[in-house]
Every structure is written in C-alpha cells, then in structure tokens.
Amino acid sequence: MKAARILAYNKPLVFEDIPVPDIQPDEVLVKVAACGMCRSDVLLVDGFFQGYGDIPPPVIPGHEITGTIEKIGSAVAKAAGIEEGDHVVVAPGWGDGTCRHCQVGNTQICANVRWPGFGTYGGFAEYIPVPARYVIKVAKHLKFEELAPLTDAGLTPYRALKKMRDAGGLGPDRVIGIFGVGGLGAYAVQYAKLLGAGATVVAFARNLDKLTVAKKYGADHIISVKDKSAPDVGKELKKATGQDKLDAIMDCVGAPEMMQMGFALLAISGHYADVGFVGDRIDVPLFPRVSGEQTFHGSFWGNNADLSEVMALATAGKIQHTIKTIGFEEINEYLDLLRDNQVVGRAVVTF
Ligand SMILES: [Zn+2]
Structure with a gap:
C-alpha cells in the first residue's frame, strides 16, 4: 500500500510502498478514504511529542480517519453490527479497556492509550488496522472528506x-x-x-x-x-x-x-x-x-460517546465544513502550510 512515513524527525515524510497490515482477531482493516491534516501532525513531524515519550520511526501520521471496512477479524462479534463495505469513522484514543478512565468511557486519557497516526500505522496510508470497538458506523450519504475532520477538529x-x-x-x-x-x-x-x-x-x-x-x-x-x-x-x-x-x-x-x-x-x-x-x-x-x-x-480529544454525538449532529446536517481536499502527494506541502498557520479550514487528504 501507499504510505507517507516519518523515517526521521524534522524531515519531510517519505512516500513508500509497504505491505498491507495484518489484523488481530479483535481488529478490522479500514481502507482509508480520507484523512484530515492537523497541527498535531506538524508537532509530531517536528519531534514535539518526543519530549513526552519515544515514538520510534517509522511512523505513519494522520489521525482523522474515515473509510470503509475491508476485512473483519475472526473474534469480532456479529453483535458489533459491522460488515465489510460499511462506512466508518475511527474513534481516537484506544485505551486498554481496564483502567477506571476506560471503565467510564474516557479511553482517550487511559495511561496505556494508543493512537492511530502516532505509531506504526496511521491515516496517511491506504489501510489501517483498528480495534473493532473503535470504529463507529456512519450513514453512507455522508461525505468522507467531511467526516474525517470530525474525528478530531470537529470532536x-x-x-x-x-x-x-x-x-x-x-x-x-x-x-x-x-x-x-x-x-x-x-x-x-x-x-x-x-x-x-x-x-x-x-x-x-x-x-x-x-x-x-x-x-x-x-x-x-x-x-x-x-x-x-x-x-x-x-x-x-x-x-x-x-x-x-x-x-x-x-x-x-x-x-x-x-x-x-x-x-x-x-x-x-x-x-x-x-x-x-x-x-x-x-x-x-x-x-x-x-x-x-x-x-x-x-480537555483532550474525545471519547466514543462524544464522537457518536458529533456524528448525530453531522447526520442531522447541523455541522458546516470548510474543507480543502488535497492529493496524497501534497502532504508535505500542506504540513509546511500548517506550520506557517496558512490553512483556512481543514486540509483533508483523499484517496
Ligand atoms: Zn485504560
């Protein structure tokens, strides 16, 4: 698959062809349709988060992810209601599910949290493995380029x-x-x-x-x-x-x-x-x-419940967007524009 990766901090992303990731039994494989570009991507590329814990390269940035379900892990229950071809948004902040923050739903502040786009896999690639409990199914008439930013900028x-x-x-x-x-x-x-x-x-x-x-x-x-x-x-x-x-x-x-x-x-x-x-x-x-x-x-990002509420507003047509869709090859250019505070609204990479 195509992927734009951090191979070294403070350098432009490198465009590569890498294998499509395998999924764990409790995961789904999401085919990325759109991924928003965030100021945090710039901070990540610039090594800001290295001051708070090591994220060893290679890293695929991009955390405002939406797309379609490509494959479903063997342990994902039918009751989850997810089928191949469903349109989903990816909820951020994948907690361990065991601590008291996770227990009340605030998985994004779990001490053992994992983030899409801040490790091996992210949205600046064609596919990403996601724990099934962190995808939220959305109506197919909603536009991918408008859904993507709702997982962070709009959450x-x-x-x-x-x-x-x-x-x-x-x-x-x-x-x-x-x-x-x-x-x-x-x-x-x-x-x-x-x-x-x-x-x-x-x-x-x-x-x-x-x-x-x-x-x-x-x-x-x-x-x-x-x-x-x-x-x-x-x-x-x-x-x-x-x-x-x-x-x-x-x-x-x-x-x-x-x-x-x-x-x-x-x-x-x-x-x-x-x-x-x-x-x-x-x-x-x-x-x-x-x-x-x-x-x-x-206040840090949002949890599944917050994102579900945002999706309800989006489905009801109550959220307006200022979106600039860009091509995969333009990511580095837009990282520079974001760094200079030159982007009005949200730049969204579409595949
Ligand atoms: Zn936890």
Whole structure:
C-alpha cells in the first residue's frame, strides 16, 4: 500500500510502498478514504511529542480517519453490527479497556492509550488496522472528506464545550470567547451556538480570513487580536457585548501570548478550556485565579460517546465544513502550510 512515513524527525515524510497490515482477531482493516491534516501532525513531524515519550520511526501520521471496512477479524462479534463495505469513522484514543478512565468511557486519557497516526500505522496510508470497538458506523450519504475532520477538529472542541456547559459555565447572560479559528475553531464557533445555552459567542484570531469563517458559522462578534494588548481587546469586547470580560474561553490554540491575554480577560467565576498546545508553558498571575474562583479545564480529544454525538449532529446536517481536499502527494506541502498557520479550514487528504 501507499504510505507517507516519518523515517526521521524534522524531515519531510517519505512516500513508500509497504505491505498491507495484518489484523488481530479483535481488529478490522479500514481502507482509508480520507484523512484530515492537523497541527498535531506538524508537532509530531517536528519531534514535539518526543519530549513526552519515544515514538520510534517509522511512523505513519494522520489521525482523522474515515473509510470503509475491508476485512473483519475472526473474534469480532456479529453483535458489533459491522460488515465489510460499511462506512466508518475511527474513534481516537484506544485505551486498554481496564483502567477506571476506560471503565467510564474516557479511553482517550487511559495511561496505556494508543493512537492511530502516532505509531506504526496511521491515516496517511491506504489501510489501517483498528480495534473493532473503535470504529463507529456512519450513514453512507455522508461525505468522507467531511467526516474525517470530525474525528478530531470537529470532536475536540465539542468535548471541551460540554465540560464548560456541564460545569455551569455557559448561559444566556454569558459571553464565551473562541480563541483561534483554524481547523478546530471553525467547529468550536458552531458548537458554542449549539451547546452554549444562549451565550453570546465572540471569535478571536489574528487572521481576518479566519474571522470571516467564524462570522459565517454564527459568531455574534469577531475581534482581531493582531498587535493588540489585553486592555485594547477588552475595550472592543465591551463595545460589542457590553462587558469587557469573558465568562468562558474555548482556546483552540494554546499559544502562550494568547493564553496570557485570555486569562487577563477572564471574568470572575470564569471557565477556561484549552485543547491546544502550540506553546508548552504559560506564565500567568495566580491571585486573580484564586480570588475570582476561576476554573481551568484541560480537555483532550474525545471519547466514543462524544464522537457518536458529533456524528448525530453531522447526520442531522447541523455541522458546516470548510474543507480543502488535497492529493496524497501534497502532504508535505500542506504540513509546511500548517506550520506557517496558512490553512483556512481543514486540509483533508483523499484517496
Ligand atoms: Zn485504560
């Protein structure tokens, strides 16, 4: 099969022909139809995750995977309801199934988790073996290029917004800020409208094209943060919404300077959810966090239940996409564009 692999970190991917993988009895073989390209792929290629544990090459990146069932392992129960030819999305975060996080369904935070696209097999190849319990069957009329990003870009902000909603951080008298309108933020704006219980949604980014996308997807207000201080942005926020602080922040980027701005703008009893880690460290004053009883939510990807909910929204036609489909040979070029923050919406490799 065709595969684009990391043979050495900090180098372009190498295009190779390698054997189609065998499957274990509890796995299925998915023929990849589309795979989204994520900023995390760039971090992986650049060796960022090597600081948190060794991922020895060769590695096939690509973790936003959708396709068709090609083959089913001998131990996969008929009751799983999977048949050859079914269209599926691949749920990320393959837990060991035994720890307390797995037991309550949060397999993506299992200490023994495995990830598609962060090891031997990933979505930048024609086939991938997947444990049968991590595929979710989808309706055949849904477009593969739109399904692929829903397994990360369209999943991760969904989980984070649910956390803030469940913590009581959203409501009609609140203002929520969406930080960054790249692949994730374009979905985050829509989910903030769907899950925000009437909260006013304000999108913040540096790039005007991206802010235009946010407006199109229902942001009540858009504010450019380019070359602006936190007090400047606070003034614009007050003009737009009547308040100069944010009750909730959905940060899709995790860039240190923007996080510092975010914490400076966070209201009393505010909630800050971050899913991005473009930077690795932040430095913020502690006293306002304590005296204002603010809450920080780390939120990591999503579990099967979150993805099933996202699929229900997609099936109901309630999610809009900004997709740029690209060819397999263009992967390296798009990794460079992602690194430079030049991709509006989601680039999706189609096979
Ligand atoms: Zn586990």
